[in-house]
Amino acid sequence: MLSAILGLLADGKFHSGQDLGKALGVSRSAVWKQMQLVQELGLEVYSVKGRGYRIPGGVDLLSxxxxxxxxxxxxxxxxxxxxxxxxxxxxxxxxxxxxxxxxxxxxxxxxxxxxxxxxxxxxxxxxxxxxxxxxxxxxxxxxxxxxxxxxxxxxxxxxxxxxxxxxxxxxxxxxxxxxxxxxxxxxxxxxxxxxxxxxxxxxxxxxxxxxxxxxxxxxxxxxxxxxxxxxxxxxxxxxxxxxxxxxxxxxxxxxxxxxxxxxxxxxxxAANSFQDESVVLQTAQHNIQGLCRGVNDTGALLLETVNGVEAFHGGEVSLRAS
Missing domain, CATH: 3.30.930.10 (Bira Bifunctional Protein; Domain 2)
Structure with a gap:
């Protein structure tokens, strides 16, 4: 039922509890309970007496x-x-x-x-x-x-x-x-x-x-x-x-x-964020500073340090601008 009620509210417009109940074949009380579940998903629900319920901006459900x-x-x-x-x-x-x-x-x-x-x-x-x-x-x-x-x-x-x-x-x-x-x-x-x-x-x-x-x-x-x-x-x-x-x-x-x-x-x-820029490679043990020279044919990072150009493979590492 939750999927059905979200489908009805997806347009972002007001829908009365009576109309929702009729469409779903349930009581207005059951509609109210479904609205609590909608809010538990993190969606904002407006409830206005005499107008009903709406989700501001609607919701873009995957089809x-x-x-x-x-x-x-x-x-x-x-x-x-x-x-x-x-x-x-x-x-x-x-x-x-x-x-x-x-x-x-x-x-x-x-x-x-x-x-x-x-x-x-x-x-x-x-x-x-x-x-x-x-x-x-x-x-x-x-x-x-x-x-x-x-x-x-x-x-x-x-x-x-x-x-x-x-x-x-x-x-x-x-x-x-x-x-x-x-x-x-x-x-x-x-x-x-x-x-x-x-x-x-x-x-x-x-x-x-x-x-x-x-x-x-x-x-x-x-x-x-x-x-x-x-x-x-x-x-x-x-x-x-x-x-x-x-x-x-x-x-x-x-x-x-x-x-x-x-x-x-x-x-x-061609789309490398840090090409030829100064970067810091963070590993579990060390921070290594150098110039980013792209990657080699296996995808390893090429970092030019004081020791020359070194290759670093992925894993528990992180790269950031220096």
Whole structure:
């Protein structure tokens, strides 16, 4: 019933308790109880006597039907959309659980809200309801973990390609897994792998992208951020954004399987946030200062220090401007 009542309130207009009850086949008291559940999702509900209930600005719910229609013919048979969940702990966690189920297609897991969304290094990923995108795609590789170096950078290239299709320019990539717009975070990538180090393995590609972040949520975000609404003035529907990103992501992953990261290196490097700038690489033990010289053919960061140009691989590391 919660899904149905949100569908009715999605237009942002007032709907009387009587009309909602009639549409849902329940009493006005049951409608009131559903409104409490709507508020528990973090949505603001206006209640005005004599007029009814409304969600200011409406709510942009994801549509599984429209998402599937938005997939290009080239990828439609390569991705299997799982039921879109209103709320779940983490799309990556759900995808990792789903890896035990055999199948030929990549599986796409999507949620309107995450209650335990994760970024790299154990950080929380703020995931307000029906505001941004939180999704995970499973992908199978047959050449072992060693061949997956640079994969997070490849995903960044795919997201850049998709965003350009939406008219979003000036986006840069921050090694190893963030997308920035004018030095503010727009999206992040979290990869998790299961399988044989030298043979068949499965990867979960988790992506979070800010589309229309509620301003009251910004207090929970620890770094400068931006969303598509600010960049474009008015963001496309989240369903359209997601379809466009998946249409770019799957062909780019196929390109990576065929060419490796070296075939995509120049494209990543052209969008490098810190190219030739002074940066600090933070590891668990040390802070290393140097000039960012891009990445090598495996996706390792090239840092020019007092010892010369050194290569650093991803993991529990963080890069920031000096």
């Amino acid at each position: 599984a039907e429209q998402l599937i229609k938005g997939f290009s013919p080239a990828i439609a048979d390569k991705v299997e959309l799982q039921p879109i969940e209103f709320t779940m702990p983490s799309t990556n966690a759900a995808a990792l659980t789903g890896l035990v189920v055999p199948g030929n297609c990549s599986r796409l897991y999507v949620a309107e809200q995450q209650t335990a969304g994760r970024g790299r290094r154990g950080r929380q990923w703020v995931s307000p309801f029906a505001s941004n995108l939180y999704f995970s795609l499973t992908w199978q590789f047959s050449s072992g973990v060693a061949a997956l170096e640079g994969l997070s950078l490849v995903v960044g290239v795919a997201l850049l390609r998709g965003l350009r299709k939406l008219g979003v320019n000036d986006v840069s990539v921050k090694w190893p897994n963030d997308l920035l717009w004018r030095n503010r975070k727009l999206a992040g990538v979290l990869l998790e792998m299961v399988g044989d180090a030298s043979g068949e393995c499965n990867v979960v590609v988790g992506i979070g992208m800010n589309v229309n972040m509620p301003r009251q949520e910004m207090r929970e975000v620890e770094q400068p951020w931006v969303d598509l609404t600010e960049i474009l003035g008015e963001a496309p529907s989240r369903t359209r954004v997601l379809a466009t990103l998946i249409n770019a992501l799957i062909p780019t992953l196929e390109e990576f399987v065929e060419k490796g990261f070296s075939g995509l290196r120049d494209e990543w490097q």
